[in-house]
Amino acid sequence: MTKKFVSVSLIALAASACATVDDAPMATASATAQLPTEEAFEPAPLDALIAEVSVPYDKFTLDNGLTVIVHEDRKAPVVAVSVWYDVGSKHEPAGKTGFAHLFEHLMFNGTENAPADWFEYIQQVGGTAVNGTTNPDRTNYFQTVPTAALDRTLMLESDRMGHLLGAVTQEKLDNQRGVVQNEKRQGDNQPYGLLRYEIFENLFPQGHRYHHSTIGSMADLDAASMEDVRTWFTDHYGPNNAVLVLAGDIDTATAREKVQKWFGDIEAGPEVNDPDVVIPTLAADKDKTTTDQISTTRLYRMWAVPGMTSPEAVPMNLASSVLGGLSSSRLDNALVRGDAVAVSVSSFNYTLEDAGVFIVQADVKPGVDPAVTAARLDEEIARFIAEGPTEDELARARTTTMSGVIRGLESVGGFGGKAPQLAEGELYTGDPAYIKTELQRMADATPAQVRELSQKWLSRPVFRLTMAPGERTEGGENRGGAFKAATDGPASVADIAQANYCAADYCDLSGIATFSQADRDTLPDVGTITELEFPDIERATLSNGMEVYFARRDAVPTVTVRVQFDAGRAAETRNTYGTQALLQEAMDEGTETLDSTELAIAKERLGAFISYGYDSDFTDFTLGALSPNLAPSLELLSDYIRNPALEQAEIDRVRGQLLNRLDSELKDPNSIANRAAREIIYGDHPYGLPASGLGTPEVLNGLSRDDLLAFHQRWYRPDTAKVFVVGDTTLGEVTNLLEQSFGDWTAPQTAPPQRRYDAELPEPQQRIVLIDRPNSPQSVILGARVLDRRGTDDLVPLSAANEAIGGGFLSRINMNLRETKGWSYGSRAGIGTALDWVYYGVQAPVQADRTGDAIAEIRREYDEFLTTRGVQPNELERTVNSNTRDLPGQFETADAVLGGIVNIVNYERPDDYYETLADRYRGFDQASLDAVARQDLQESGIVYVVVGDADVVEPQLEALGLPVEVRQAPGN
Incomplete structure (x- = not known):
């Protein structure tokens, strides 16, 4: 179960900043491109979006x-x-x-x-x-x-x-x-x-x-x-x-x-x-400074504000979006792009039922006096309170919000779909359609109203919290309680x-009385499950050879487009690692025709998002567009990928952000474990590089603009690209639009580059690598090994076998460590996906004083599973039923369908791959799953990385009979 310490309404969440974006080869922009400047393009009107x-x-x-x-x-x-x-x-x-x-x-x-x-x-x-x-x-x-x-x-x-x-x-x-x-x-x-x-x-x-x-x-x-x-x-x-x-x-x-x-x-x-519940006001400004194992000083400004049922909540959401939520926000432009005294800024309006928390935060740029950043932060907040937003800023905040609302409502359930929206509205206001009220309030909000409410709530005394790098002086063991009734009471x-x-005139404490009408002696039968009908994959090829894969989904008026290149981590080496991360971050800071702020404004005006990323083998840039705005959104994506400005000043700025992110990564226990495990099992193979995309400060500091340009020209090119599209359009329409935006992009004369898969893997040597992270109340255990399998191999039987031991909530390891022992909040094991060597990993965060016992239990579970007690009948039944019956639910949304098509194409599966899975699972038996498990899941090949307090953990490891290597955590 997931526990959130605050509830974020859909409106507040959608109004928050969205991550964006990425790039492609240097080439000339399409001659027909008409970029979505305010003058050149009029986005779909807000009323039309609300009607959706x-x-x-x-x-x-x-x-x-x-x-x-x-x-x-x-x-x-x-x-x-x-x-x-x-x-x-x-x-x-x-x-x-x-x-x-x-x-x-x-x-x-x-x-x-x-x-x-x-x-x-x-x-x-x-x-x-x-x-x-x-x-x-x-x-x-x-x-x-x-x-x-x-x-x-x-x-x-x-x-x-x-x-x-x-x-x-x-x-x-x-x-x-x-x-x-x-x-x-x-x-x-x-x-x-x-x-x-x-x-x-x-x-x-x-x-x-x-x-x-x-x-x-x-x-x-x-x-x-x-x-x-x-x-x-x-x-x-x-x-x-x-x-x-x-x-x-x-x-x-x-x-x-x-x-x-x-x-x-x-x-x-x-x-x-x-x-x-009342909305409290502090008697006076409050200041507090704490220290933590963090990378840079973070400044917070916080106020208690109205909750979601108040008419003032939505205008305050818009205020947070304009101030620090949009990519083009006031704080971004002033403190990050402008004076460059912060590496990142944001503002959020978390709305509970009866009150909310308006939070502004800024991460101080390394080398800058926190007092300087704090002064500029307070100055910009005061400026916003005095001036309020412009009409254009409000319009972009509304469109960005609406785009997120529409995407969320494609799902019927989950965290942000139709069911939770209806339930929240009914529970808090008695109106299941309360979201329509919120949207109308958003449409009706004016700059004057937002300014007046910002002045009303943000001019009150503020809580200023500073979290600075250092040792924690207090943990969470004695925090979280301290509730005491303000007046005498029960x-x-x-x-x-x-x-x-x-x-209520009902004083019987014996329980809620019931009378039985329904038969509860047996579980109701499950009827005939409708088999999955995966959408047909339609194909086209642009005039420049770029392959297009398309599926139509029209439940909501959105389209998702992914442009994918053959690159990924396999395009880099340990000596250059971080090049792609720096390149992509710099690409998000402007094109040859749009500077950083103009690019952010263009996306916001269209209600579009552009995200970037890469895994072990592929690099992709994903556009989420509203259907009415698809044409200019694709032009923007093309400009973004093909024509990054890569201004030196922007490169230097985002380099600082990545260095700060790297420092944060080296203090996070899960990231520390992941980095160490990958290097141990893969060595110099590119899969041994950290999944985050970041290598070392030395590499990041040494990268030049020429290095980024060279990588861009070498790896982001149309002859190594594929385009995946799912949404409310047609293959003909989207192919025509892609032809206009990408069709004139020609490949260089040089041969396409080849990813680096030729490095030899280290000889497996089972041991425990203990990474000392003092004062950790919990240890992160990460066991990993490389399998003799490729990503294009048939991994379904192995995945099915793993479900019994570690592949889900009901797996043996999780049920033991969590439900039986109570030592962990959750433990899992699974197979990593990749084109070349795939890996197997088991992860278990456990309370520090049970680290050694937990490793012993994991080893015992594997030994028993692989020798005397393989897959049991109930485990086989659960695996088969779960994986056959949940297929329609897996592909409810367009994004899920797009992910399925990407997997089919990348891993060379037939188009009906997902439609054949049900019969494949029904054909498994205990003997076949036991055989594949005993072939591939031998525990003797697993190296265990443990990140925790060595003083507490190391003595527990002596009885395990494995060599123990102790390392210091990065930065310690």
Whole structure:
């Protein structure tokens, strides 16, 4: 389950800055190009975009108070099932911080009529996007399932609403307490991991319901009792305190019948009253400085502001976008592109139900006095408060926001799709279509209104937090609690429950009474699952030879275009590594016709994003465009790829940003482990280079503009490029537009370059490499080995075999370390994808005092799996059912389809590859999977990298019987 310390509304999230972008070979721009300047192109009007956001629904309420919302979307044979309860950490009484989130975990551990782990049932039916989250205001549970599995899913959801307590034991409580405490350690162990405590403890006074962290304190988690479990459930998990959304392949009449059958027998619980929450104002400016294992000083400015239900929230979202969210934001232009006193800046408006947090942050440029950056930061904030945004800035913020909203609503479920939007609107405002209200407020917002509200809320006393590099003086062990009622009141969950029940004339604490109408003795059958119909892949070739692969998806008016080159990390060496990273960052800072700010404005005006990236073998540039704006968006992409300006000043500026990023990477425990493991198992092979794209400061500092130009000309060229397109267009239309924007791009006369796959791999030598990172409450264990397999090989049987030992939540390693031992928040193992040698890795973040025990358990699990206890019948059944039934849900969105086409083309699969997978999985048996596992997954080839506190960890490793090599963490 995922725990977020704040809830970000879709509007706030979409208004935040988007990552962008990349480049291609030096060539002349198309003569027909008409770049999207304000004068040359008029984007689709905002009203037209808002009209595209339509989520029609029906709403009804059962006699027991359960509110049900139904949205019909027949594009795929799946239904999103989302249940939101009006209970979060703000409902926790004194001494019980973290309990709402702890209870969320318990809800996944089985019910009276379905005693197994929740994921066992949902994986069996082919569920996707399965999770649960808790924030200060609410707890939600969601999954997207095949239509044929809806009855079983509703039975399971209703069972944990009405039939939970008989299945909760002290053992389960103790186990999940340990899991949550390791989730807390895992978050605390990251750079800036203590920020979540600083925000709420300083902006919201003690006694305020938002003062404490949702993760809670260790002491309060330790104190949680079975009595607390019982009273928390009876007090908050009644149907009258919940919203159920069904979105997808279903109609209202069918939904009503099914929901009544499965939820109608659950008695209403007591009336639950939300606590009063006010928006506090600090008595005076507050300043605090902390130290952490971070790369550079980070400055924060924070204010408590209105929550999402306030009419003032959306204008404040727009203010945060203009100030520091857009790529062309005020702060970017002034502090990063202008005076260059910061390497990065941003602003966010996190909106909870009853209040929000407006955050501005700036990472100080190395070598600059933090006081100088702080002064400029405060000056620009004050300037914005005084002036407000221009109409053009607001227009770009609106279009960028709308683009994100439209893309998010393509999915019926998950974190940002239709179901959660409907549920959030209903739970917080009583209006499932509240998103339309937010969008109308956005359309109606004026520069004067945004200025006035910025003055109202940001002119109040500010919390100024400075996080500077250094040793932590305080960990998170004693943080996250400290809630104390401002006035005398009930002191425990039981007391709170008693007070609420009696107020409702219902003082029975024995539990929520139910009467049974539905048969819960057996799980409902799963009907016939609709087989995947992967879209047809259409093909075309531009006049210059660039191959185009296309699939039509028209659920939302967007188009995704990926231009891919044969390059990746295999195009670099250890002595040049970082060239591509620096090149791509510099490409995002302007073309020959648009400077850095103009390029950012062009994207924002179109509601387009351009992202760049590369893996081991391929480099790609991806455009996300609104369909009405596709033509100018493709012209922009072409200019971006083909004609980067690569101004020396911009190169030097982004070099500084990458050096700062590299420094951050060398302080992050997961990155440290990944860098070390890759080099150990791959040596000088290009796959041994860090996945981040960054090598060393020496290489980055030594790269010249000529180096970048040479790489661009050598590797980004049309004869090594492919174009993948999925969305609301046609092959004919997009081919014509691509011909106009890319068709005149000709390849150099030189032969295409070849990626570097000829390096010899190191001889495997099993050992433990311990990297000392002092004061780490958790150790990161990363075991890795190179397999005798290529990416174009048939890896499906090996992947299927691995599911039993490490490939998912229910795998043996995760269930052991997380669910049985409670030492870890989560552990996984899997196969890395690549054209050349693929690798196998197992990762387990564990509490520091159990590092040695965890490695011993991992080794024992592999030994048993590969000798005496191979794939078991239940594991085979789960693997087959999960991987056959979840295929339609995997390809619900256009981006997922695009990823599938890319895999088909890159790894030389037939066009019907995904449509044949179901039959392939049905053909597996235990013997065949055991054979492939015993061939490829021998633990004796695994090297274990451990990043943790050597003083704590090293003594634990002596009994493991493996050589131990101790290294210092980078920078220590």
